[in-house]
Amino acid sequence: MAAAGLGGVLWQRAAARLRALRVAAPLGARAASGLSSEMLPGPYPRTPEERAAAAKKYNMRVEDYQPYPDDGLGYGDYPMLPKRSAHERDPWYQWDQPDMRHNWGEPMHWDFDMYIRNRFDTSPTQIPWHTMRKHFLVFLSTMLIMFGIGQFYPSYRPVGPKQYPFNDLYLERGGDPNKEAPVVTHYEI
Amino acid sequence: MNTTLLINSLTLLTLATLLTPIVLPLLFKNFKNTPLTITRTVKAAFLTSLLPATTFIYSGLESITCHWEWKFIMNFKIPLSLKMDQYSMTFLPIALFVTWSILQFAMWYMASEPYVTKFFTYLLTFLIAMLLLTTANNMFLLFIGWEGVGIMSFLLIGWWQGRAEANTAALQAVIYNRIGDIGLILSMAWLASTFNTWEIQQAVHPHQTPILPLMGLILAAAGKSAQFGLHPWLPAAMEGPTPVSALLHSSTMVVAGIFLLIRMHPLLATNQTALTTCLCLGALSTLFAATCALTQNDIKKIIAFSTSSQLGLMMVAIGLNLPQLAFLHISTHAFFKAMLFLCSGSIIHSLNGEQDIRKMGGLQKMLPVTTSCLTIGNLALMGTPFLAGFYSKDLIIESLNTSYLNTWALSLTLLATAFTATYSIRMTLLVQAGQTRIPPMMPVNENNPLITAPLTRLALGSITAGMLITSFITPAKTPPMTMPLVTKTAAILVTILGIILALELSNMTHTLTHPKPNHLMNFSSLLGYFNPLVHRFCSKTLLEKGQNIALHLIDLSWLKKMGPEGLAELQVAASKAATLAHTGLIKTYLGSFALSILVMILTTQTL
Numbered sequence: 188m189a190a191a192g193l194g195g196v197l198w199q200r201a202a203a204r205l206r207a208l209r210v211a212a213p214l215g216a217r218a219a220s221g222l223s224s225e226m227l228p229g230p231y232p233r234t235p236e237e238r239a240a241a242a243k244k245y246n247m248r249v250e251d252y253q254p255y256p257d258d259g260l261g262y263g264d265y266p267m268l269p270k271r272s273a274h275e276r277d278p279w280y281q282w283d284q285p286d287m288r289h290n291w292g293e294p295m296h297w298d299f300d301m302y303i304r305n306r307f308d309t310s311p312t313q314i315p316w317h318t319m320r321k322h323f324l325v326f327l328s329t330m331l332i333m334f335g336i337g338q339f340y341p342s343y344r345p346v347g348p349k350q351y352p353f354n355d356l357y358l359e360r361g362g363d364p365n366k367e368a369p370v371v372t373h374y375e376i
Numbered sequence: 377m378n379t380t381l382l383i384n385s386l387t388l389l390t391l392a393t394l395l396t397p398i399v400l401p402l403l404f405k406n407f408k409n410t411p412l413t414i415t416r417t418v419k420a421a422f423l424t425s426l427l428p429a430t431t432f433i434y435s436g437l438e439s440i441t442c443h444w445e446w447k448f449i450m451n452f453k454i455p456l457s458l459k460m461d462q463y464s465m466t467f468l469p470i471a472l473f474v475t476w477s478i479l480q481f482a483m484w485y486m487a488s489e490p491y492v493t494k495f496f497t498y499l500l501t502f503l504i505a506m507l508l509l510t511t512a513n514n515m516f517l518l519f520i521g522w523e524g525v526g527i528m529s530f531l532l533i534g535w536w537q538g539r540a541e542a543n544t545a546a547l548q549a550v551i552y553n554r555i556g557d558i559g560l561i562l563s564m565a566w567l568a569s570t571f572n573t574w575e576i577q578q579a580v581h582p583h584q585t586p587i588l589p590l591m592g593l594i595l596a597a598a599g600k601s602a603q604f605g606l607h608p609w610l611p612a613a614m615e616g617p618t619p620v621s622a623l624l625h626s627s628t629m630v631v632a633g634i635f636l637l638i639r640m641h642p643l644l645a646t647n648q649t650a651l652t653t654c655l656c657l658g659a660l661s662t663l664f665a666a667t668c669a670l671t672q673n674d675i676k677k678i679i680a681f682s683t684s685s686q687l688g689l690m691m692v693a694i695g696l697n698l699p700q701l702a703f704l705h706i707s708t709h710a711f712f713k714a715m716l717f718l719c720s721g722s723i724i725h726s727l728n729g730e731q732d733i734r735k736m737g738g739l740q741k742m743l744p745v746t747t748s749c750l751t752i753g754n755l756a757l758m759g760t761p762f763l764a765g766f767y768s769k770d771l772i773i774e775s776l777n778t779s780y781l782n783t784w785a786l787s788l789t790l791l792a793t794a795f796t797a798t799y800s801i802r803m804t805l806l807v808q809a810g811q812t813r814i815p816p817m818m819p820v821n822e823n824n825p826l827i828t829a830p831l832t833r834l835a836l837g838s839i840t841a842g843m844l845i846t847s848f849i850t851p852a853k854t855p856p857m858t859m860p861l862v863t864k865t866a867a868i869l870v871t872i873l874g875i876i877l878a879l880e881l882s883n884m885t886h887t888l889t890h891p892k893p894n895h896l897m898n899f900s901s902l903l904g905y906f907n908p909l910v911h912r913f914c915s916k917t918l919l920e921k922g923q924n925i926a927l928h929l930i931d932l933s934w935l936k937k938m939g940p941e942g943l944a945e946l947q948v949a950a951s952k953a954a955t956l957a958h959t960g961l962i963k964t965y966l967g968s969f970a971l972s973i974l975v976m977i978l979t980t981q982t983l
Contacts, residue, residue: 260928286540301919304540305547312908314898319905322895326904330784334656337784344778344859 231257232264242266245294255297266294272302272309379435383460386428387511390468393421394504397497411486414496415479418503422472432465433848440513440577452572459513459576462849463638463703467510470707473837474627474714475503477830481718482619484826485725495535499623502528506628510635515564515574518636522560522600525629526553532624533616545612548911552609556599556633562592563640576639585643590650593640594657601633601687604661608907610684611668614676618721621676626683626717627710634690634702641699652782655695659785659792662688664904666795670802671901674731675720678803682757683713685792692789693772696779700852705768708842712756712764715834719750722827723807726820733803738812742820747808749831754800756838758871759793767842769793771855773867778856790870797874798881805882 225244231254232238241264242252255262276288283291287303301307312319350373353359357368397414400407431437442455458464479499486492505524512518526549534546564574566589571579597603602610613625624630637644637654644650662685669681686709693702724731726743740747752763759769773793776786814820822828862869891897899905936942957964 261932286538298919298923301916301923305544307915307919308912314902314905319902319909322899323905323909326899330660333784334660334782337782337786338652340783341780342777342783342786343780 228263228265230263237264246292247294262297265297268294268296270296270298270302270309272307273304274308274310379431379437380439383428383431383435383437383439383465384441386424386431387458387460387465387468390421390425390428390472391504391507391511393417393424394500394507397500398504409493409497411479411483411492411496414493414500415476415483418472418476418479418500422469422476425468425472428460429465429469432460432462438462446516452568454516454574455514456517457513457575458511458517460511462700463635464511466703466707466845466849467635468507470710470841471503471506471510471628474710474834475499475623477834478619478623478714478718480826481622481721481830482617484824485619485721486617495532495617498528498532498535499619502532502624502629506632509632513576515567515576518576518639519560519564522557522596522632522636525624525632526550526557526600529553529613529624529629532620533613535616535620539615542615545609545615548612549609552602552606553599555606556596559592559595559599560636563589563596566592579640580642581646584646585650587647587649590644590647591653593637593644594650594653597633597637597691598657599633600636601630601691602661602684603633603657603688603691604664605657607661607665607684608903608911611677611680611903614674614680618676618717618724621680622714622717622721625680626713630683630687631690631706631710634687634694634706637691637694638699638703641694641697644694645697651695651697653695654691655785656782658688658691658693658695659782659788660688661685661691662792663788663795664688666792666799667900668903669799670795671897672799673734675723675733675736675803675807676717676731678733678799679713679716679720682716682796682799685796686713686757688792689769689772689789692776692785695785696772696775696781698772698775698853700849701768701772701775704842704845704849705772707845708756708764708768708838711834711837711841712753715749715831715838716753716757718831718834719746719753722746722822722831723750726822727814727818730814733806735813735815736807737810737814738808739814739820740808742812743808743822745828745831746822749835750808751804752835752838754804758797758800758874759867760871761868762843764838764840764842767846770867774856774859774864777863777866778859790866793867794870794874794877797871798878801875801878802882805878 229241232241238252238254239249241254242249244264245252245266247266251266253267254264255267273288276282278288280288282288289295296302302309354368354371358364362368394417397409397417401409438459438461440457440459442457444456446454446456448454479496482496482499486495489495502525505521505528507521509518509521509525512521530546530550533549534542536542566586567574567579570581573579599606610625610630614621616624644654665681665684665688669678669685672678672681686705690702690705690709693699693705720731723736723739723743723746726739726746727736730736756763756765759765759773761770773789776789902908957968
């Protein structure tokens with residue numbers, strides 16, 4: 188029964204349909220089977236037709252597509268996308284990949300691993316960058332200068348020179364007992 | 377009775393008790409850990425640790441034991457030695473008491489967590505690493521404990537790993553700690569090369585210790601204890617669950633850096649420059665953190681900045697060459713800071729996840745135990761006379777006022793003390809006093825003994841710990857006994873000034889509309905602009921340069937220029953030069969023969 192089914196009419200019809208689909212399938216439409224050679228990045232596009240083909244390959248519009256300059260550093264025809272991190276993308280939109288805020292087929296930045304949400308953040312700051320830098324450096328330099336001044340003018344308990352009794356210890360210091368000791372008074376009345 | 381044997385075996389028993397939940401499931405198939413068993417283990421370990429602590433207090437005996445020696449190099453000993461001195465003997469029961477309370481609280485707080493046993497096991501592993509760090513007599517063992525607490529901090533901050541902010545915060549913690557580790561390894565290397573040992577008691581320099589290893593130690597402490605410059609990870613670490621914040625980032629892990637400096641204080645004491653660096657760094661940290669705490673609206677962030685500020689105060693105590701006072705502050709701070717975090721956890725869960733103090737208020741009647749403990753914790757933090765914080769904080773401020781030191785450091789610390797009072801009162805007023813601002817239907821409930829028992833226990837500790845510790849531990853240095861009345865009451869006066877400031881400001885907010893953002897407010901609320909400036913600049917530079925180095929420098933130069941393409945270019949250049957000689961004329965060839973024979977004769981001649 189199974190053998191009859193294998194060589195049966197339904198099966199042949201289904202196989203013919205599959206063959207027709209395969210022939211008529213558009214380029215690179217095989218699902219989940221890796222990159223074909225047409226989908227890989229290629230050399231720098233020199234003619235407008237090459238630019239259009241590269242833009243189509245990367246799922247971009249021809250107006251948006253801008254490759255890296257051809258300076259021998261090996262970027263090829265990979266698009267130069269704006270340097271915006273994942274922080275700037277809408278957190279409430281239903282992305283296909285919510286953790287990376289990225290949709291399927293969207294071109295990824297060359298340095299995308301730098302722009303994920305655990306790394307560099309390009310979102311605009313509330314205070315302009317130069318203001319932040321200026322205020323922080325003013326704070327830091329004020330602190331360091333004041334610490335330097337504090338080192339030269341330290342704080343301590345008031346102290347005076349040590350005073351010794353018995354005319355500055357005249358006899359204990361080896362003074363002559365027969366001679367008159369010079370009188371030393373440490374007070375004023 | 378052999379007291380040494382008693383202290384050694386009881387301490388080992390305490391540490392072994394803690395290891396049982398890790399070891400027993402591996403040995404016995406049917407044995408499964410639960411949060412309750414782990415909490416009970418820590419409670420048992422705490423009760424056991426009271427015995428060696430009491431023995432130490434009444435005998436004054438310190439001991440060092442060596443359990444195993446790693447025979448790696450013949451003339452460099454790496455024993456695994458534990459030191460039982462006043463620091464480890466006092467810290468052990470305190471850390472275990474605080475951990476027991478936090479674990480009991482976490483049984484309620486993390487009850488809806490799917491992997492709650494793993495959470496408790498992580499906390500236990502962290503505790504073991506911390507106690508290893510504190511009892512270590514050897515830099516090797518200390519380093520194991522140091523890295524252990526760092527890793528557990530990473531795993532626990534990023535506990536809710538689906539959350540990108542938590543992952544970023546965990547990464548921040550690890551990276552800032554790593555920068556500090558550079559300093560630690562530097563000083564370990566210097567120690568090994570100068571003293572041929574990593575034993576701490578053998579590291580005594582006869583003259584002044586060179587500044588470089590001491591700077592390494594200070595860098596390590598700055599990284600681990602969130603001093604200014606390496607501080608952003610501590611407020612970011614509040615992404616983790618509240619029990620994690622209570623245990624790691626208030627009582628135990630962050631004091632590891634200060635603890636390192638306390639252990640190495642004989643080395644530090646000889647070098648006045650290092651002490652002044654500690655003093656100034658600590659003063660700057662304490663003021664900076666207190667300034668940032670003034671404008672925060674997240675309750676956990678306020679307490680985190682409070683922790684950072686108190687760590688700066690501990691660093692100031694180290695800078696005054698008073699390590700015992702710093703340790704006293706560590707001990708008392710552990711109690712009230714953990715309690716503050718647990719109170720905030722209770723409030724957050726009761727308000728269904730609300731952490732913004734602008735949306736709390738009037739909780740005094742709804743959560744009486746929690747808010748009372750919050751008040752006690754805040755009073756202890758401000759240094760209210762005869763609570764726990766008073767004994768350590770007031771002593772530090774008195775010693776500051778009566779020492780020969782940098783004037784600016786003194787003024788910064790006093791200002792920070794005033795700010796401490798200000799933000800504590802602000803937090804108290806906004807959270808528990810006044811009109812309520814919470815949404816109407818909230819599951820406000822603290823009837824669970826799992827909440828009230830730890831809070832009450834820690835409140836008891838916050839009230840009595842200072843008195844108990846100072847009664848039983850003899851100070852190593854004579855504290856200043858005589859000083860003018862103003863100096864004696866300086867701490868309480870600035871605290872009262874801070875309270876007056878907070879009350880004035882809260883009165884103003886009743887009548888004022890939303891204040892216009894000015895420079896100072898922006899500076900404070902955006903945390904001194906440190907985070908965006910440093911994080912964006914450093915990470916952008918490093919990542920871009922790293923990419924350039926990997927791609928252009930290494931790939932382009934080594935794999936292309938040095939390899940095939942470079943060789944090919946050399947070949948082409950050489951063959952172009954050589955083709956000039958291929959003229960086909962006999963004379964040229966005879967000339968090349970003569971030249972090569974001449975060169976051969978000249979080079980083989982020995983003159």
